[in-house]
Amino acid sequence: MSNGDVSGHTVAVVGLGYVGLPTALALSDAGATVIGVDTSPARLHAIARGAVDLLPLHHAQLACAVAGDGFRLTTEPSAVGAADAVVICVPTPVDARREPDLTALSAACACAVEHAVPGQLIVLTSTSYVGTTRDLLVEPLRARGLVVDEDVYVAFAPERIDPGNERHTPERTPRLVGGAGPRSTRAAAALLAPTASAVRTVADPETAEMAKLWENTYRAVNIALANELADACHALGLAPVPVIEAAATKPYGFQPFYPGPGVGGHCIPCDPHYLLWQLDKIRQQAPVVATALAANTGRPARITERALELLARTGVPVPGARVLLVGVAYKEGVADVRESPALEIIDRLTAAGADVAYCDPLVPSVGVGAGTLHHVPDPHTRPWDLVVLHTVHPVHDLTWLRTGDAPPVLDPRQRGALATGTPAGATAEAEVTA
Numbered sequence: 001m002s003n004g005d006v007s008g009h010t011v012a013v014v015g016l017g018y019v020g021l022p023t024a025l026a027l028s029d030a031g032a033t034v035i036g037v038d039t040s041p042a043r044l045h046a047i048a049r050g051a052v053d054l055l056p057l058h059h060a061q062l063a064c065a066v067a068g069d070g071f072r073l074t075t076e077p078s079a080v081g082a083a084d085a086v087v088i089c090v091p092t093p094v095d096a097r098r099e100p101d102l103t104a105l106s107a108a109c110a111c112a113v114e115h116a117v118p119g120q121l122i123v124l125t126s127t128s129y130v131g132t133t134r135d136l137l138v139e140p141l142r143a144r145g146l147v148v149d150e151d152v153y154v155a156f157a158p159e160r161i162d163p164g165n166e167r168h169t170p171e172r173t174p175r176l177v178g179g180a181g182p183r184s185t186r187a188a189a190a191l192l193a194p195t196a197s198a199v200r201t202v203a204d205p206e207t208a209e210m211a212k213l214w215e216n217t218y219r220a221v222n223i224a225l226a227n228e229l230a231d232a233c234h235a236l237g238l239a240p241v242p243v244i245e246a247a248a249t250k251p252y253g254f255q256p257f258y259p260g261p262g263v264g265g266h267c268i269p270c271d272p273h274y275l276l277w278q279l280d281k282i283r284q285q286a287p288v289v290a291t292a293l294a295a296n297t298g299r300p301a302r303i304t305e306r307a308l309e310l311l312a313r314t315g316v317p318v319p320g321a322r323v324l325l326v327g328v329a330y331k332e333g334v335a336d337v338r339e340s341p342a343l344e345i346i347d348r349l350t351a352a353g354a355d356v357a358y359c360d361p362l363v364p365s366v367g368v369g370a371g372t373l374h375h376v377p378d379p380h381t382r383p384w385d386l387v388v389l390h391t392v393h394p395v396h397d398l399t400w401l402r403t404g405d406a407p408p409v410l411d412p413r414q415r416g417a418l419a420t421g422t423p424a425g426a427t428a429e430a431e432v433t434a
Contacts, residue, residue: 009084010033011024011084012087014089017090019125019126020090021036022169022170023087024036024065025062026195033070036071036072037080053336055164057166085187087125088105088123092105092127092270093266093270094273113137113140121191123154124154127216129209129213129278133155133205133209134180153183153188156178156209157178158208158212164331173197175198176200177192179201185201220263220292223263223292226260239414244258261413266339269339272289272293300341300344300348301348303341303412304352307386307388318353320353320355324384325342326358326396326398327396328346332393332394340391342391343368345388346368346373347368357373387406387407
């Protein structure tokens, strides 16, 4: 795989979710024969049918890949033994106590170690604590009698996937590579070069692991700050977004972050907790990070409070109040509801007695509490006491909220989802809350 030429090589991609599937498609498009390994038969069936959440560009890649002979899907973990390179892309969530859940990662790495063969490259991309690559790959391989950077090659190259964003496709995004030795670094950089805009190598896996945690912790802290300053603007009678845009005219020392209903997806709600967990083990404090994460965790409760306040202000009793959430995915343009603040907001409003529904054409149904809610396809045909603009997808039509009899609107993101400004039926207070 010298000079980034992967044609003629077989690459096993372990885990075909929001990271693994685009990675597999990028490698296939670069000429590699791909073995896609996933423990879920349902996921593999959905991939084979094209019924997955991808950008149009990647849907076209998927159609070409599954139609050819160089893209194989399997639930058999031992298939990694037939590959020249193994790329591990499994989820690394947190549990109910916000501590790392390494179940999938440990199993995937153990499988790669068990079936490793001389000359093989193993690249870990899943975000985890500093030292994961050595703990789960380097040391177990050594225990098997394989010398890393001589018999086999190991590297950490953190994923950089921005689901639903055509500006940040993997092919347009730089990658980091930290190998467990110079040969490992070169091999991993060559493998990933055709799938990224550039490859930056760093000294070791630990540097790359910490860089990934730094990236997402930076975002988590700044999101918490944006929400706090948005509340300050509200208390001072100001709309936050014009203030942010004014500050963003400064060409140095400032990057705009915007308020919202909370953080969702896999990265921001989970990754920084891996850092805090590891620091706690060595009795190292990170009070700014800890406070920011706590603030982000509490954000959906704050949005629920604002919704209840707005209902009270408009004279609507909470029990039986008809509340609609526009969008339940964690971000615009994707069907991903992992860690979505909408789920907690729905649970809290329901617990308070409200009759809650949602409209999200990308998410046909969603499990909340002990039940299931289904997308309301024509929200404009029903009466609502309050509409919460949680996630406005490009496909959402909100023109009905501009009519004279439109319900009050709570817009936690305050990003101008209603282009004409405050709906005629809503109050200005509703537009600047949260």
